[in-house]
Amino acid sequence: MNQPKEKDLSTRDQIMQMMKTSGPLSTREITVQLGITEMAVRRHLGTMERDGLIESKMIRQTLGRPTAVYGLTELAENIFPKKYHTLTLDLLGELADESGEEYVNHLFERRKDKLNRKYEPQMQGKSLPDKVRKLAEIQNENGYMTECEQVEEGHFILKEHNCPISQIANQYTHACQCELKLFESLLEASVERTECLAQDGNRCVYVIRSRA
Structure with a gap:
């Protein structure tokens, strides 16, 4: 299987970052922000949609026909760094200091039950x-x-x-x-x-x- 080129990966990352920060975007909006051709944007969007990273929906405009916009799927959201474990460890550490590690173990037992x-x-x-x-x-x-x-x-x-x-x-x-x-x-x-x-x-x- 052919490996994606570095440029393709870079453009895909840029599109995902844009959708993460701005929300769903149209092909035209992505084209303007990236400064590449609309054909190239459509090619990237097609690949990303096939890979399950983005999904499209139609939104109604005040004038004219409905426009397709693309947003991140849950799969794509999971790619972005999330450090829930850091918060959990901090809270468990505070709990252990306050009530002892035995109480933390008791919480794990309750979760098991x-x-x-x-x-x-x-x-x-x-x-x-x-x-x-x-x-x-x-x-x-x-x-x-x-x-x-x-x-x-x-x-x-x-x-x-x-x-x-x-x-x-x-x-x-x-x-x-x-x-x-x-x-x-x-x-x-x-x-x-x-x-x-x-x-x-x-x-x-x-x-x-x-x-x-």
């Missing part, structure tokens, strides 16, 4: 293989880039290649322990973590075995 109540109904009546597949689906929806495989009957490997809360888990390892307990509760199986992203691992790996 809340997630268990949320997902447990989706596990009812399922066999262990189906529960593992459902858990992988849930974790994928939450951004963990999960895959699972069945080694033999009653024996599974679950791998998480991403951790959305890695910066928090690096500092508060009780979050990882709560995830392990959550898996055990949802699966009603024995779960062992053999590799952990928060402990310099390349991924989080869980070995799941039937209790029968």
